[in-house]
Amino acid sequence: MNNNAPVRASGGGRKRKSLGTQKSSITRINPPDELMGDAARRIWKQQSKVLIERGTFEIEDAPLLQAYCNAWQLMLDAEIRIANEGLTIPTADGSEKMHPVVNVRDKSVQQLSRLGSLLGLDPLTRMRMLGAGSGNGDDGQGENEFDEF
Numbered sequence: 001m002n003n004n005a006p007v008r009a010s011g012g013g014r015k016r017k018s019l020g021t022q023k024s025s026i027t028r029i030n031p032p033d034e035l036m037g038d039a040a041r042r043i044w045k046q047q048s049k050v051l052i053e054r055g056t057f058e059i060e061d062a063p064l065l066q067a068y069c070n071a072w073q074l075m076l077d078a079e080i081r082i083a084n085e086g087l088t089i090p091t092a093d094g095s096e097k098m099h100p101v102v103n104v105r106d107k108s109v110q111q112l113s114r115l116g117s118l119l120g121l122d123p124l125t126r127m128r129m130l131g132a133g134s135g136n137g138d139d140g141q142g143e144n145e146f147d148e149f
Contacts (some may be wrong), residue, residue, distance in 0.1 A: 031044040034066060036073040039075070040070055074105075
């Protein structure tokens, strides 16, 4: 029995679906009234547009995006206060302690990171969602180093 044909894993030749070609069921969503400020509204408009164009945003994602945008607003507000008031504040005994707003800023950044990842707004998650190397113009016909396996 002559088996010269390469053996491939089941599904090995399938090309990953690019999420960029899928469409969201919505085409636009207005910022909710519950956003905490102008910066939150601006980031809502920007990120909702990106997510809708990418085809990864649905109405059920709106609460996550709202929390993301409010965390953005909190982070910016905290940074303004830190810039104006400094990293420390005086205590009753005359010593200094870290300004409580620093903790607000740090927690906001953590929340941005976590929510952004859930929404696909960070580079690593985006690569996983869209498939590493997708969008490079390769139609799946080119050779790759693992073709022989």
